[in-house]
Amino acid sequence: ETLEAQIKAFFDSAPPLHSSDEITQKLNQFIRHNSSSSGNGEARRIVCVTSGGTTAPLEQRCVRYVDNFSSGHRGATSTEYFLKAGYAVIFLHRRGSFQPFCRSLPDDPLLECFEPTNDSNIQVRKAYSESVKRAILDHHTAVAGGHLLKLPFSTIFEYLQMLQIIAMSMRCIGPRAMFYLAAAVSDYYVPWKDMVEHKIQSGSHLLDVKLVQVPKMLSVLRIDWAPLAFCISFKLETDSSILLNKANAALEKYKMHAVVANELSTRKEQVVVTTGVEKITVRRDNSESANDVENPLIKLLSERHATYIENSSW
Numbered sequence: 001e002t003l004e005a006q007i008k009a010f011f012d013s014a015p016p017l018h019s020s021d022e023i024t025q026k027l028n029q030f031i032r033h034n035s036s037s038s039g040n041g042e043a044r045r046i047v048c049v050t051s052g053g054t055t056a057p058l059e060q061r062c063v064r065y066v067d068n069f070s071s072g073h074r075g076a077t078s079t080e081y082f083l084k085a086g087y088a089v090i091f092l093h094r095r096g097s098f099q100p101f102c103r104s105l106p107d108d109p110l111l112e113c114f115e116p117t118n119d120s121n122i123q124v125r126k127a128y129s130e131s132v133k134r135a136i137l138d139h140h141t142a143v144a145g146g147h148l149l150k151l152p153f154s155t156i157f158e159y160l161q162m163l164q165i166i167a168m169s170m171r172c173i174g175p176r177a178m179f180y181l182a183a184a185v186s187d188y189y190v191p192w193k194d195m196v197e198h199k200i201q202s203g204s205h206l207l208d209v210k211l212v213q214v215p216k217m218l219s220v221l222r223i224d225w226a227p228l229a230f231c232i233s234f235k236l237e238t239d240s241s242i243l244l245n246k247a248n249a250a251l252e253k254y255k256m257h258a259v260v261a262n263e264l265s266t267r268k269e270q271v272v273v274t275t276g277v278e279k280i281t282v283r284r285d286n287s288e289s290a291n292d293v294e295n296p297l298i299k300l301l302s303e304r305h306a307t308y309i310e311n312s313s314w
């Protein structure tokens with residue numbers, strides 16, 4: 001079976017997105033807003049940051065699913081640094097995963113950061129007042145300026161359909177578009193038409209479900225959906241001895257402009273960016289505890305993207 005046939009089978013079998021018209025409309029408005037040089041200076045570069053793991057449901061009325069590990073920390077943090085670098089960000093994220101500007105808050109921010117006052121009002125606890133203020137102000141600036149669009153997904157079906165809509169909408173900005181694909185995407189799924197409708201009953205020793213390979217959508221994104229965009233994908237491994245080879249293989253196979261290689265246990269400390277000719281190790285600056293590896297990483301990618309735009313004849 002050809003890749004084209006696999007892709008057609010995937011999209012044909014996928015349950016249609018509930019709100020694809022609304023998503024398209026939001027995207028078009030967002031892209032238009034960030035492409036006009038009137039009012040807010042120059043047209044911005046626009047990056048689509050994908051974040052979190054996709055689920056592969058085992059039942060149509062889904063109770064159980066196969067998941068991919070990703071907390072969404074990389075995507076949320078990168079979004080903050082992209083905004084700081086002057087990008088507009090489409091944040092395509094797993095529902096419930098880490099959100100930009102909330103990383104420094106406790107797990108239950110509403111319950112832990114606030115306290116009742118004597119006159120039964122609510123105030124921010126002193127220990128959190130700076131971080132709450134920063135989070136709200138930075139988030140407000142991004143949203144009020146129209147520079148941050150958040151789109152949630154849960155399943156691999158939603159994710160790939162949304163990624164396609166985003167890529168198609170971004171075609172009109174040519175090389176000013178970037179894809180930063182940090183989401184952990186399922187390699188296997190149960191085609192919708194082969195999936196049972198109701199909750200699978202227990203009782204048998206063996207759970208017999210057939211998972212088929214998700215078609216490799218990266219090359220389609222790169223070649224067909226968004227041929228002029230600057231494309232960065234991620235490679236995660238737990239075995240560091242195969243990591244760089246895998247990253248280089250992905251770079252070639254999918255014709256990415258760069259692949260960011262990371263190992264699970266050290267992913268917040270260092271990553272390696274491969275571009276084919278170069279292999280650049282990017283480390284978190286330990287001198288400040290509040291620093292993130294995404295700080296130097298986004299700086300590097302933003303510079304490379306600027307050069308890419310300059311050199312393009314678009």
Ligand code: PAZ
Pocket residue numbers: 052069070071072073074075181182183184185234235236237262264267
């Ligand atoms: O989301 P997180 O911060 O917990 O982890 C980030 C990551 C390891 C999922 C990401 O950096 C990555 O490598 N994404 C691609 C995963 C993959 O190879 O499918």
